[in-house]
Amino acid sequence: MAIAGRLVxxxxxxxxxxxxxxxxxxxxxxxxxxCSVRTTVPPFRSALARIFELSSETRLMELCRDDxxxxxxxxxxxxxxxxxLPWLAGRLGIPTVVSVDPAxxxxxxxxxxxxxxxxxxxxxxxxxxxxxxxxxxxxxLGPIAAWLGRRFMVFGDASPWPSRxxxxxxxxSTIGGLVVERNVIVDDERDRVLLESVGVAAxxxxxxxxxxxxxxxxxxxxxx
Numbered sequence: 001m002a003i004a005g006r007l008v009x010x011x012x013x014x015x016x017x018x019x020x021x022x023x024x025x026x027x028x029x030x031x032x033x034x035c036s037v038r039t040t041v042p043p044f045r046s047a048l049a050r051i052f053e054l055s056s057e058t059r060l061m062e063l064c065r066d067d068x069x070x071x072x073x074x075x076x077x078x079x080x081x082x083x084x085l086p087w088l089a090g091r092l093g094i095p096t097v098v099s100v101d102p103a104x105x106x107x108x109x110x111x112x113x114x115x116x117x118x119x120x121x122x123x124x125x126x127x128x129x130x131x132x133x134x135x136x137x138x139x140x141l142g143p144i145a146a147w148l149g150r151r152f153m154v155f156g157d158a159s160p161w162p163s164r165x166x167x168x169x170x171x172x173s174t175i176g177g178l179v180v181e182r183n184v185i186v187d188d189e190r191d192r193v194l195l196e197s198v199g200v201a202a203x204x205x206x207x208x209x210x211x212x213x214x215x216x217x218x219x220x221x222x223x224x
Contacts, residue, residue: 183220
């Protein structure tokens, strides 16, 4: 999560980084103002808790109120911080850019690879997604947790494990948060097509294309 500061003469950048409590802080680039938010990443079985994170929302609002930036650029949407960050910045009248990796936004496992190891093309089938997430897989549930999750299916939406409604709510929260954004960017054409398939318009603008990103920041900053 990056916040671009006042765009006068040169770029001033503040980097709001959401970290697990045990995670080492990254080394920010020279000249970048670094601030972090420490949180405990919820367990994999808590599908919605992993995309909503109050402390990052609160810190973003504080930074935007105390020293309003010209542009907020949200990175790793759906993976490292609350999916509500772009919406919150927009409610304060700050132009927002959102970098999206479809695997993070559309897949609770963050891979777009199903439990059999095949590339997943079923992006909006909540029943299929819940079944996949209740399978024991590396980076997901372990064998015992997967067994328990399937036993809890008899409780329907009351189950604390991934369920059809939890997957629907996760997808609606991520896609709904992106549909209203005017500056969604992706790294390549394949990612653009994936987002388009679920109704999200995006522009191919790789995050390492510093020159084009700078021009986008400047255009949005002038339109503030």
